[in-house]
Amino acid sequence: MPQERETATGRCFVCKREFxxxxxxxxxxxxxxxxxxxxxxxxxxxxxxxxxxxVARSRDExxxxxxxxxxxxYGARLDxxxxxxxxxxxxxxx
Numbered sequence: 014m015p016q017e018r019e020t021a022t023g024r025c026f027v028c029k030r031e032f033x034x035x036x037x038x039x040x041x042x043x044x045x046x047x048x049x050x051x052x053x054x055x056x057x058x059x060x061x062x063x064x065x066x067x068v069a070r071s072r073d074e075x076x077x078x079x080x081x082x083x084x085x086x087y088g089a090r091l092d093x094x095x096x097x098x099x100x101x102x103x104x105x106x107x
Contacts, residue, residue, distance in 0.1 A: 020033050020034065020036075021034060039076070043073055043074075044072065
């Protein structure tokens with residue numbers, strides 16, 4: 014008998030859609046339910062040291078594959094292109 018994979022159902026942290034996932038393979042974020050942000054993030058988007066209380070009350074929230082793919086595409090667009098390379102003058106080898 015083939016081994017069945019464990020599945021769970023949850024809401025995506027970003028888009029709030031319900032989806033079924035393998036808890037061992039899903040991408041998760043540690044989120045503080047009191048603030049709705051990861052511990053240490055502020056409402057202004059800055060970072061501060063996370064308090065032990067915030068980390069203790071935080072829980073892992075799943076991210077659906079669609080949102081994960083969109084985040085990867087967005088991150089790839091933010092990567093700057095490599096700097097231009099100019100040939101040296103006079104050309105070597107002459």
